[in-house]
Amino acid sequence: MDGYETYKTYLSLKLHFSKDNYDFFKFNGKTRSNPESFEKRKDKYFFKKISSKFDDNTIIEYFVSLFVNDKSTWIGNILDRGNEEVYKSWKKKTQSISYLFEEDIDKLINKYEKLDSWFSIKSTHPPIIKEYLSGNIHLETVVILNKLLNFVPDLDKRIADPVIWPELKRKILKYSPFLQIDKSKYKGIVLRKV
DSSP states (O other), X not given: OOHHXXXXXXXXXXXXXXXXXXXXXXXXXXXXXXXXXXXXXXXXXXXXXXXXXXXXXXXXXXXXXXXXXXXXXXXXXXXXXXXXXXXXXXXXXXXXXXHHHHHHHHHHHHHHOSGGGGGOOSSSSOHHHHHXXXXXXXXXXXXXXXXXXXXXXHHHHHOOOSSHHHHHHHHHHHHGGGOOOOHHHHHXXXXXXX
């Protein structure tokens, strides 16, 4: 991937994570960019630097990890040490995702026992969302549970919060296609634990 291709990937992933009507997979990462406009950009150096540092798949993973962490990532800061740590942490999480998922399910069971109670709304957010927001469980666990149970549409009808929930809902739904899992394996984990 050259600097321009990296720029296109960055733009398409930024759109994917920030806009409801853009889907990276549906549009195959295409945007309305062109090489001429890229060459006029003052920040093209950063894209060229990233393209020389990572291979194609790693560039996509790197951007995904940053957008999942903070969707307003500016390209000038993209190679900061802190962002490289975010990527390493994300990579480590995704490599041990089934272990982390099991741990998170144990935490939910120990605190709330019944699966249905994870999604009941007694105040602003259901326990599954509160546990994520408080840092007790991982976003990946929420995404996997949504892949298995498709609870987001139901919560979307019932959660009245106009600030936190819409952004979190978008993050869950937009992150989902990047987390490739064996549904039967994770369903088995949930059934075994519950």
